[in-house]
Amino acid sequence: MAQCFRFQCDSCGHAIEAWDDGNPYYRDEAGKKHYAYHPSTERELCIGNDTPQLCLSCGAKFKSDSLAPAKNCRKCKSADFVQTGDLDGRNCPYCGKGIFRRDADFFAIS
Ligand SMILES: [Zn+2]
Ligand SMILES: [Zn+2]
Numbered sequence: 483m484a485q486c487f488r489f490q491c492d493s494c495g496h497a498i499e500a501w502d503d504g505n506p507y508y509r510d511e512a513g514k515k516h517y518a519y520h521p522s523t524e525r526e527l528c529i530g531n532d533t534p535q536l537c538l539s540c541g542a543k544f545k546s547d548s549l550a551p552a553k554n555c556r557k558c559k560s561a562d563f564v565q566t567g568d569l570d571g572r573n574c575p576y577c578g579k580g581i582f583r584r585d586a587d588f589f590a591i592s
Pocket of ligand 1: 491492493494495496574575576577578579580581
């Protein structure tokens, strides 16, 4: 089961939604990457996970492959980034003033 969280900046109101299980993927015989989302039966074939990241320096969103994790932001090269599911209490890169807080009223399940 996958859960979706929502984090919102307490200053500018910028909101980010995050699924707790990322983007599990498997490769076919040709080596092509396919994503398998809940409740797909291909989930059992998954060998890695592309987890969404948010850069705390420039605010760019990018994916980090669990088998080849990103070390830097794809855009600004900063090493200061977190998984979007881990944003609670982090500084907002969009306004530079606020802190991301988990929105307790928001809850979704796939
Ligand atoms: Zn903000
Ligand atoms: Zn960046």
